[in-house]
Amino acid sequence: MEFDFDISKYFTSPVEKILNTLIPANFQGDKRELNLCYHHMSEILDKIGWASAVAQGLQKPITSALKMQNSEHILYLLTDRTGGLKKHGLVIGLLKMGWKNLYLFDKAGKCVQKNTLCVLDFYVHESMQRQGCGNILFEHMLQDMNVKAHQLAIDKPSQKFLCFLNKHYGLNQIVPQNNYFVVFSKFFDDTSTSNGRQQPSQWSCKDSTQNFIPKQRHIHSQLW
DSSP states (O other): OBOSSOGGGTOSSSEEEEOTTOSOTTOOOOHHHHHHHHHHHHHHHHHHHHHHHHHHTOSSOSOOHHHHHTSOOEEEEEEETTOSTTSSOEEEEEEEEEEEEEEEEOTTSOEEEEEEEEEEEEEEOGGGTTSSHHHHHHHHHHHHHTOOGGGOEEESBOHHHHHHHHHHHOOOEEEOOSSSEEEEGGGGOOOOOOTTOOOOEEOOTTSOGGGTOOSSOOBOSOOO
8 A cells, every 4th residue: 555655754664563642653753744744644544444444344444543542552554665656665454453351251151251452453455465464464463462362352353364363373263252252262271171161163264254253344354
């Protein structure tokens, strides 16, 4: 995704973390440059947020500059600082994370309340899909937040996102929930084998997600 302005002045690394100020952590400049950075970052987030929404078939974006400002979510942007026809750089993808207080059923079928780190939006531009970009973005987030993939709850993942998690992290045992979040067996870190335990459902890329996810929204599909 290319813009009319040079993004390299705002991004100093391939993956940049954005908080509710919208200003990249390593940005340096005077007041005028700071205001321009804020304006350009707002444009970037709004545009890529809409692209993600269109890819998911949504009428409204999950991610926007305003939504970021009014939340404590963490956004990771994957960029190519020298790409594009004008060499202004490219914004390749986004990954939005946030903490939510969820009521979940564990492997024994018991309802538990957990403050959980969640994947809320994940998108790679169509021109850059199936080139490893999603894996770069996801791995950076895991390292930056010091978390393992199985410790996350995924907000309404698509079937292809589940394939991504299975391929790269071996996650395929879904513990069915009554909400639209997906968690895996390892999420509960439960090794006991008491009677009456609800067995995790073995999932493969050939299966439909509808058995596990009751609502209609899907986090974007082609990510790797």
